[in-house]
Amino acid sequence: MTALAHSALPSQVGLLAGRAIRRILRQPAQLVFPILFPLILLAVNTSGLDAATQLPGFPTASYLDFALAIPFMQGALFAALNGGQDLARDIQGGFLDRLAMTPMSGAALLAGQLGGALFMGVISAVLYLAVGVAFGAGIATGVAGALVLLALAIVISFAFACFGTFVALRAGTGEAVQGFFPLFFVLLFLSSAFFPRDLIEQDWFAIVATYNPVSYMVEGIRSLVIAGWDGQALAQAFGISAIAIVAFLALSARALRTRLVRT
Amino acid sequence: MTEERGIDVQGLVREFKGGVRAVDGIDLRVAAGEIYGFLGPNGAGKSTTVKVLTTLLPPTTGRATVAGYDVAKQGAKVRAAIGVALQDVALDPMLTGSEHMRLQGGLQGIPRAERGRRGDELLERVGLSDAADRKASTYSGGMKRRLDLALALLHKPRILFLDEPTTGLDVQSRTALWEEVARLAREEGTTVFLTTQYLEEADVLANRVGIIDRGTIVAEGTPAALKAQVAKPTVELVPRDGGECAAASAALAPFGEAVAPRTAGSIAVRLDSGADQLADIVRALDQANVAVMNLALHEPTLDDVFLAKTGRSLEGAAQEAPPEPAAERERALA
Amino acid sequence: MSALGRTRSVALAVAWRSIHNAFTNPAFLLPSVLFPLFFFIAFAGGLSGVQNAPDFDYKSGYTSFQFAFVCIQAAAFGGVFTGFAIAADFEFGFARRLMLAAPNRGGIIIGYMISAMVRAIFVLGVVFLAGLVAGMRIDGSLGDLAALLVLALCVSAVATLWSAGIAMRLRTMQAGPAMQMPVFILLFLAPVYVPLNLVAGWVHDVARFNPATAFLEAARGFVSGEPTKVGITAICLVAMFALAALWARGGLRSAEQAG
Numbered sequence: 045m046t047a048l049a050h051s052a053l054p055s056q057v058g059l060l061a062g063r064a065i066r067r068i069l070r071q072p073a074q075l076v077f078p079i080l081f082p083l084i085l086l087a088v089n090t091s092g093l094d095a096a097t098q099l100p101g102f103p104t105a106s107y108l109d110f111a112l113a114i115p116f117m118q119g120a121l122f123a124a125l126n127g128g129q130d131l132a133r134d135i136q137g138g139f140l141d142r143l144a145m146t147p148m149s150g151a152a153l154l155a156g157q158l159g160g161a162l163f164m165g166v167i168s169a170v171l172y173l174a175v176g177v178a179f180g181a182g183i184a185t186g187v188a189g190a191l192v193l194l195a196l197a198i199v200i201s202f203a204f205a206c207f208g209t210f211v212a213l214r215a216g217t218g219e220a221v222q223g224f225f226p227l228f229f230v231l232l233f234l235s236s237a238f239f240p241r242d243l244i245e246q247d248w249f250a251i252v253a254t255y256n257p258v259s260y261m262v263e264g265i266r267s268l269v270i271a272g273w274d275g276q277a278l279a280q281a282f283g284i285s286a287i288a289i290v291a292f293l294a295l296s297a298r299a300l301r302t303r304l305v306r307t
Numbered sequence: 308m309t310e311e312r313g314i315d316v317q318g319l320v321r322e323f324k325g326g327v328r329a330v331d332g333i334d335l336r337v338a339a340g341e342i343y344g345f346l347g348p349n350g351a352g353k354s355t356t357v358k359v360l361t362t363l364l365p366p367t368t369g370r371a372t373v374a375g376y377d378v379a380k381q382g383a384k385v386r387a388a389i390g391v392a393l394q395d396v397a398l399d400p401m402l403t404g405s406e407h408m409r410l411q412g413g414l415q416g417i418p419r420a421e422r423g424r425r426g427d428e429l430l431e432r433v434g435l436s437d438a439a440d441r442k443a444s445t446y447s448g449g450m451k452r453r454l455d456l457a458l459a460l461l462h463k464p465r466i467l468f469l470d471e472p473t474t475g476l477d478v479q480s481r482t483a484l485w486e487e488v489a490r491l492a493r494e495e496g497t498t499v500f501l502t503t504q505y506l507e508e509a510d511v512l513a514n515r516v517g518i519i520d521r522g523t524i525v526a527e528g529t530p531a532a533l534k535a536q537v538a539k540p541t542v543e544l545v546p547r548d549g550g551e552c553a554a555a556s557a558a559l560a561p562f563g564e565a566v567a568p569r570t571a572g573s574i575a576v577r578l579d580s581g582a583d584q585l586a587d588i589v590r591a592l593d594q595a596n597v598a599v600m601n602l603a604l605h606e607p608t609l610d611d612v613f614l615a616k617t618g619r620s621l622e623g624a625a626q627e628a629p630p631e632p633a634a635e636r637e638r639a640l641a
Numbered sequence: 642m643s644a645l646g647r648t649r650s651v652a653l654a655v656a657w658r659s660i661h662n663a664f665t666n667p668a669f670l671l672p673s674v675l676f677p678l679f680f681f682i683a684f685a686g687g688l689s690g691v692q693n694a695p696d697f698d699y700k701s702g703y704t705s706f707q708f709a710f711v712c713i714q715a716a717a718f719g720g721v722f723t724g725f726a727i728a729a730d731f732e733f734g735f736a737r738r739l740m741l742a743a744p745n746r747g748g749i750i751i752g753y754m755i756s757a758m759v760r761a762i763f764v765l766g767v768v769f770l771a772g773l774v775a776g777m778r779i780d781g782s783l784g785d786l787a788a789l790l791v792l793a794l795c796v797s798a799v800a801t802l803w804s805a806g807i808a809m810r811l812r813t814m815q816a817g818p819a820m821q822m823p824v825f826i827l828l829f830l831a832p833v834y835v836p837l838n839l840v841a842g843w844v845h846d847v848a849r850f851n852p853a854t855a856f857l858e859a860a861r862g863f864v865s866g867e868p869t870k871v872g873i874t875a876i877c878l879v880a881m882f883a884l885a886a887l888w889a890r891g892g893l894r895s896a897e898q899a900g
Contacts, residue, residue, distance in 0.1 A: 052416050055413060056413070056414060059410055059413040059414060060410075060414075063399070063402065063406075063410055066401065066402065066406070067399065067401040067402070070401045070442070071401065073818070077818065084826065084829075085829070087842075087843075087844065088829045088830065088833070088844060089834075090841070090842065090844075091840050091841045091842040091843070091844030091845060092829075092832070092833050092834040092835060092840055092844065093688070093691060093834050093835070094839070094840075094841035094842070095691060095694040095695075095696075095697065095835045095839035095841070096688075096690065096691045096694060098694050098695055099690060099691070099693055099694055107841075134399070137395065137397060137398070137399075138393055138395040138396070138397035139397045139398065139399055140397075141363055141393055141397055142391075142393075142397035142398075142411075142458065143414065144363065145361065145363075145386050145389075145391050146386070146411065146414035146415050147383060147386065147387065147414065147415065147416060148414045226675065226679070229679070230679065233679070233683035233687070234682075234683060234686075234687070238683075238687055238688060239687050239688055239690060239691075243690040244686075244687055244689075244690060245689045245690050246686045246687070246689060248686070249686040249687050253687070
């Protein structure tokens with residue numbers, strides 16, 4: 045029996061990921077808003093903070109280049125939030141119990157759920173990059189850098205999705221997942237996403253941004269756009285994301301075991 | 308190996324945090340091909356029992372085997388043998404009926420070629436062929452229940468668990484569901500364990516009924532046998548003049564024991580012998596000069612059984628009972 | 642009771658209820674306090690370096706510059722959050738009770754508007770205190786600050802009418818983004834981070850004709866004691882109030898039709 049369940053794992057993952065993707069595609073609001081909103085904010089910030097590029101020590105002459113990293117982060121946040129809410133709805137509505145009655149493995153459930161988030165991550169990352177380039181953003185590291193950028197953006201998106209999955213499994217209600225939205229928001233805004241860390245005037249803000257892991261994710265993406273190959277920035281961004289993935293996957297697996305107390 | 312289709316429960320207890328015993332020592336046996344009705348008010352422990360028997364909750368103590376497998380130790384084998392439609396219809400509002408069938412079929416490991424055919428067949432049988440390509444969010448309450456039932460049947464379970472399958476359904480949908488459940492037991496030999504708070508449902512559908520109250524089974528047997536236990540019919544009358552109640556009671560006293568009437572302002576007596584006393588009763592009332600506005604003879608119902616065993620009426624009991632600890636997992640996590 | 646008297650009593654009853662709900666249930670009030678406060682902290686704290694850019698001309702400092710923005714933002718979002726509450730009332734059926742009870746339904750909208758303004762005053766108070774703690778400079782007189790408050794309350798009223806119009810047409814909480822997005826876009830296609838002359842690109846062209854630009858500039862003028870764009874702000878507010886009131890009345894009609 046157990047052997048059968050394991051041999052069926054890839055097929056189960058495929059089914060559940062397919063369902064997660066279908067569910068996203070059928071809620072246009074879930075697809076359009078998370079993709080559109082970051083682009084609007086990018087346009088607004090690029091125009092509003094362009095003057096900052098004239099500050100001595102600002103790392104680039106184009107605020108668009110500087111801010112291009114932000115949509116990737118926002119897209120990841122929204123995808124995590126929506127994915128988490130979908131999962132919470134499964135728990136609340138009893139759909140998870142229905143799945144639990146099948147020979148589905150817990151790993152398949154997690155993988156399927158994250159598959160949906162990954163799908164969102166890939167679509168939005170490609171789109172943001174395309175829009176950015178279309179509006180004149182230059183990628184300092186060229187085509188190879190753009191590919192690394194996409195990979196990094198997807199890894200980051202995956203990390204946040206793991207976080208969203210954990211919150212959903214732990215809390216089990218859509219409201220609770222929604223309640224984490226402000227935290228995501230704070231993480232992004234109190235980072236170096238909008239202003240270079242060394243030009244932040246308020247000391248307390250600079251300290252918060254320095255300890256905020258989101259700063260390093262943003263700086264990793266940004267280094268590829270404005271600076272060229274920066275091994276340290278990339279290592280930090282990939283490293284922090286990887287740590288987050290491992291940690292939240294482990295926590296999610298534990299939360300799922302508690303949630304699926306089937307014998 | 309013969310396919311075991313029965314359910315065997317011994318001393319089952321399920322305790323939640325805070326010492327609440329939702330299920331407090333239940334023994335029951337369901338034979339192959341039988342429809343067993345688990346009747347009780349809200350909060351009596353019905354859903355918790357179903358969750359334990361379907362492996363969604365481990366028992367605190369006691370032993371239960373379903374299809375010959377221990378629910379606590381052989382969860383996967385139990386799940387493979389049973390189909391479950393839980394009280395809350397568990398559907399994904401974004402998926403269509405046939406997508407639900409395909410997803411479920413895949414997770415149940417039904418070969419791909421067979422999946423579509425079997426799914427269509429079941430949708431047809433529950434009358435959802437026309438709605439197969441519509442999202443579940445557009446379904447009516449009755450349609451959702453039927454899809455839920457179809458999903459529960461997809462892997463041809465030997466034992467079917469239905470937790471309050473008709474709560475909130477209109478009369479028509481309810482009758483249709485009853486027919487389908489009866490057909491499954493009759494034609495395919497499926498064992499059905501069904502919980503309900505409706506007397507009629509248990510009466511019409513179940514071969515055998517267990518009445519549960521506050522976590523324990525207070526009576527068990529065929530509906531007819533249960534009714535025969537409390538058995539006597541009740542006569543209930545409304546005097547024309549409210550002032551004659553006392554006289555009417557006195558006139559009826561020789562025929563049996565006074566019981567709580569179903570409607571206020573009337574007098575009810577459970578007859579010592581049978582309905583053949585009716586003529587004597589009318590004569591006695593006549594002699595006492597009690598003019599009667601309304602007189603009715605009630606055959607015993609399962610509610611009378613419940614009343615006799617617990618001292619409360621089934622309808623009234625729902626309000627008194629503590630709410631079912633539905634959020635037990637949240638509590639377990641907190 | 643006169644027609645006016647009846648409208649007033651309906652308005653006060655509705656206002657009392659939603660103010661009572663807001664202040665007894667922190668979950669209602671918290672978002673409308675936290676969002677502006679957070680914008681204030683994030684913008685004034687993180688972006689202040691931008692004031693060193695050439696041609697950045699605002700004498701009271703960047704914290705005050707952002708305080709003015711947050712005042713307008715808090716007022717506008719307070720109106721939107723009130724719209725959420727209206728939509729919730731319709732979704733949960735409470736609005737039907739109001740509609741049945743109130744002989745004059747216009748009073749219902751006025752009541753919601755009053756509650757939005759009371760909320761706005763509370764939120765502005767919190768933001769003001771936060772600004773003082775952060776060392777914000779206020780160069781305007783008490784009269785200027787009073788004018789800033791009036792401006793914010795007017796913005797709150799317009800935003801409430803706009804959101805009420807949507808809430809009463811769609812009558813579901815799903816309508817939230819439809820209320821919020823346009824307000825958000827209007828606010829952010831204005832000189833949020835820097836004065837208008839430093840805003841670049843197409844946003845600059847849009848911002849020049851955006852009434853929110855006038856509101857922000859007027860608000861910043863009041864804070865620095867150099868009132869500016871007051872006339873155009875007043876005209877815009879009156880016009881927007883009239884349009885939004887018509888829009889809300891249409892929404893009310895639509896809700897009445899739906900029963």
